[in-house]
Amino acid sequence: MTDLITIPGILLIVGAILLTVTPKKVRPALFLLFPVLSLLFVTSRPEGYTVTAQLLNYDLVLMQVDDLSRIFGIIFSITAFVAGIFAYHMKELGQQVNALLYAGSALGVTFAGDLLTLIIYWEIMAVSSTWLIWARRTRESDGAGMRYLIYHILGGGLLLGGIIWHISTTGSLAVESLTQEYTPANIMMLLGVSVNAAVIPLHTWLADAYPKATITGAVFMSAFTTKSAVYVLLRVFPGWELLTWFGAAMAIYGVIYAVICKDIREILAYHIISQVGFMVCGIGIGTDLALNGATAHAYSHILYKSLLFMSTGAVLYATGTSKMVDLGGLFKKMPWVFGLYMVGALSISGIPLFNGFISKTITISAASSAQNETAVLLLLFASAGTWLSVGLKLPYFTWFDKKSNDIEVKKLPVNMYIAMGIAAFACIFYGLFPNALYVYLPYEAYFNPFSAYYFVEVVQMSILGFVAFWFLKQKLAPEMIIALDVDWFYRKAAPSVYKVFVTGVDNLYDRAENGVLAITRFLVEKFRNPMRWLNPFTDKNNQASSYSPGLEVVLSFILIGFIIFIAAAMFY
Amino acid sequence: MKKIYWILLGILFLITLIIEFVYLRDYDSHWWNSIPAFYALYGLVSTVTIIYAGKIIGKNIVNREIDYYD
Numbered sequence: 163m164t165d166l167i168t169i170p171g172i173l174l175i176v177g178a179i180l181l182t183v184t185p186k187k188v189r190p191a192l193f194l195l196f197p198v199l200s201l202l203f204v205t206s207r208p209e210g211y212t213v214t215a216q217l218l219n220y221d222l223v224l225m226q227v228d229d230l231s232r233i234f235g236i237i238f239s240i241t242a243f244v245a246g247i248f249a250y251h252m253k254e255l256g257q258q259v260n261a262l263l264y265a266g267s268a269l270g271v272t273f274a275g276d277l278l279t280l281i282i283y284w285e286i287m288a289v290s291s292t293w294l295i296w297a298r299r300t301r302e303s304d305g306a307g308m309r310y311l312i313y314h315i316l317g318g319g320l321l322l323g324g325i326i327w328h329i330s331t332t333g334s335l336a337v338e339s340l341t342q343e344y345t346p347a348n349i350m351m352l353l354g355v356s357v358n359a360a361v362i363p364l365h366t367w368l369a370d371a372y373p374k375a376t377i378t379g380a381v382f383m384s385a386f387t388t389k390s391a392v393y394v395l396l397r398v399f400p401g402w403e404l405l406t407w408f409g410a411a412m413a414i415y416g417v418i419y420a421v422i423c424k425d426i427r428e429i430l431a432y433h434i435i436s437q438v439g440f441m442v443c444g445i446g447i448g449t450d451l452a453l454n455g456a457t458a459h460a461y462s463h464i465l466y467k468s469l470l471f472m473s474t475g476a477v478l479y480a481t482g483t484s485k486m487v488d489l490g491g492l493f494k495k496m497p498w499v500f501g502l503y504m505v506g507a508l509s510i511s512g513i514p515l516f517n518g519f520i521s522k523t524i525t526i527s528a529a530s531s532a533q534n535e536t537a538v539l540l541l542l543f544a545s546a547g548t549w550l551s552v553g554l555k556l557p558y559f560t561w562f563d564k565k566s567n568d569i570e571v572k573k574l575p576v577n578m579y580i581a582m583g584i585a586a587f588a589c590i591f592y593g594l595f596p597n598a599l600y601v602y603l604p605y606e607a608y609f610n611p612f613s614a615y616y617f618v619e620v621v622q623m624s625i626l627g628f629v630a631f632w633f634l635k636q637k638l639a640p641e642m643i644i645a646l647d648v649d650w651f652y653r654k655a656a657p658s659v660y661k662v663f664v665t666g667v668d669n670l671y672d673r674a675e676n677g678v679l680a681i682t683r684f685l686v687e688k689f690r691n692p693m694r695w696l697n698p699f700t701d702k703n704n705q706a707s708s709y710s711p712g713l714e715v716v717l718s719f720i721l722i723g724f725i726i727f728i729a730a731a732m733f734y
Numbered sequence: 735m736k737k738i739y740w741i742l743l744g745i746l747f748l749i750t751l752i753i754e755f756v757y758l759r760d761y762d763s764h765w766w767n768s769i770p771a772f773y774a775l776y777g778l779v780s781t782v783t784i785i786y787a788g789k790i791i792g793k794n795i796v797n798r799e800i801d802y803y804d
Contacts, residue, residue: 421785422797530763542776627780630777631785
């Protein structure tokens with residue numbers, strides 16, 4: 163029993179249930195307790211620790227610890243804690259419960275030792291995160307949440323279908339790496355996981371929903387869904403070549419869209435796709451160094467991306483808008499938020515001494531030691547775009563550009579600063595002491611990021627990128643527009659789909675009902691008096707022309723018999 | 735931007751060039767290592783490409799009025 167309750171996934175889910183009966187005042191504090199406990203159990207369980215259970219004929223492995231699951235467990239617990247602090251001022255029960263449920267299910271996926279346990283957590287993750295979008299309570303977030311949910315139900319369904327197919331063909335329930343064979347079961351599982359990893363063109367739910375989620379909800383969301391999918395890809399599909407190119411394509415797709423977008427949180431959402439592209443690319447390369455790179459990058463990414471979402475969330479909280487046209491000139495009013503944001507921005511851009519640098523360079527150097535020079539150049543190209551959008555464009559048009567801004571700025575709760583401060587500290591700490599992260603990496607591969615070569619590479623690219631930005635920045639100036647993505651196809655198709663599957667079906671039922679009613683009416687009228695059928699020759703109104711009833715019956719039978727005879731003669 | 739920042743940036747760039755030409759002269763793991771200041775050029779070309787690609791794609795294909803979906 164104690165084994166069961168100390169499984170991080172179950173622990174947080176139990177915590178979420180406890181929150182519902184906790185008084186409002188202590189709820190945020192209680193929230194923080196569970197990630198701390200989870201971190202404790204994650205770090206104290208030895209490698210190879212398992213908890214098993216029996217369901218029907220299946221042996222479930224509810225928890226399985228190894229180096230890979232541990233590092234993800236650590237960062238998920240930390241980020242749940244930090245995001246919990248960021249949301250400390252928020253007293254809404256629904257959001258608190260679902261945030262904890264969401265974090266718990268992500269941790270559950272991480273430690274699931276069998277595919278059935280995994281899919282259960284996977285589905286809880288989809289449902290609980292949807293709440294964090296809907297809780298914004300705007301018309302846009304209602305629609306976006308519904309699209310998000312449908313997309314994830316589709317993805318979960320694909321994954322479940324693939325799992326069932328996989329179990330019935332191989333008989334294996336274990337979450338283990340698959341050999342690269344494109345069987346229907348494998349393809350379905352890969353597609354299902356790809357939905358959550360936001361692999362293009364299955365990424366639209368992310369850019370659609372994250373900018374519309376609540377301020378605190380987006381911080382949780384930036385960490386869990388995509389990164390738990392990266393974990394599953396690392397575990398199940400390492401070295402699947404296709405992923406290299408999809409990853410590189412994601413990395414570039416994200417940065418191009420980030421240039422087009424004019425909403426600060428949407429820019430960050432597209433940069434999740436781009437950064438996850440680096441990880442997916444590393445997973446596709448599949449060497450020990452590349453897998454370490456993907457793992458390390460997921461770890462770093464969660465830290466700096468949650469910091470970025472916290473600081474842009476703080477801007478949204480203070481000003482009430484995340485549209486770039488309304489922002490600008492905020493430096494005097496929000497200098498601290500700017501500073502904290504820049505720590506995250508320098509990290510994601512891979513500037514030396516920040517934590518993005520220590521993980522991004524692993525992936526890129528893994529690509530070059532795998533002789534994949536095309537991938538190296540593509541990833542460097544994407545890096546230039548990251549620096550351009552997150553490092554330069556977003557802060558420039560939010561905190562500078564205008565001399566001043568009349569927009570009213572609300573005071574931020576202290577807990578927001580504390581949370582951002584912790585995340586910023588972690589970004590700098592790991593940037594200065596990369597070995598604090600490297601010792602936890604799952605595969606054997608030595609790497610040292612502090613070499614003259616990487617320094618020259620990054621600094622030269624960044625300086626010239628800055629120069630290009632400075633002279634072309636008016637090309638990126640904010641406008642009142644939205645950018646269409648491939649979600650256009652289903653959003654535009656929605657009315658006709660609705661017509662076919664809702665209005666059409668409704669109409670069909672309507673007609674069928676009317677038809678049945680008409681038939682009933684007809685039959686009731688005609689059969690009210692059977693004698694009318696048996697003596698059709700009688701004119702009721704004219705007694706003189708009528709036959710006697712008996713004769714009529716006889717005549718009717720003769721007539722019917724004659725008709726039957728003719729019919730029989732015709733058919734035989 | 736103030737002049738002093740540009741000067742600092744220039745000095746930093748000079749340092750990277752010095753490192754490249756003194757310490758990394760014999761470094762040769764990619765074909766592009768023989769091109770002087772390759773990463774600077776690549777950073778410049780990439781950034782300009784991304785800005786214009788984004789601008790062109792936005793203007794011609796994907797940009798719409800803000801209430802497009804309503």
